[in-house]
Amino acid sequence: MASDATERFRERARDLGLDLEVHEFPAGTRTAADAAEAIGCDVGQIVKSLVFIADDGPVLALTSGANRVDEEALAAALGATAVRKADAQEVRDATGYAIGGTPPFGHDAPIRIVCDDDLLRYEQVWAAAGTASSVFPLDTETLLASTGATVAPFGR
């Protein structure tokens, strides 16, 4: 059965005009490696939705599963002096979802979003659908359109 968080996410996606195909993997898709293994795709095609705290508040960094965030490059892209990784509570407060299930859009409140340019190497990517065992595919064009993300080279 779909969890409340997945249902909430699906509804918000519908409000954006997106009819998503959510896949449930009971074994879990908590990390990008887990998700890629479950799906059978390249780890680089997994969208990690990572929350950082910049000078003026939370930011969501959509990062290729093959990459780590270069915090200096991210701060430069944001025009911030520094960024740090959000803790579990800050992630929940900023997005309404838990770590491991945070989706790229459909959050409780608007949040500034930036996208790792390496994700644009792929036509199709996969992202979390609200929980650590649900993912959905989408094309990168839709990822950018539905998040309003700015593309920047902060993945290493």
Ligand code: 5CA
């Ligand atoms: N479901 C997968 C693939 S879509 C997923 O959500 N991956 S993720 O990368 O976006 O979320 C997991 C990430 O949360 C980890 O890569 C790690 O960077 C971060 N994380 C895990 N535990 C903590 C923690 N205690 N505090 C802050 N960040 C954490």
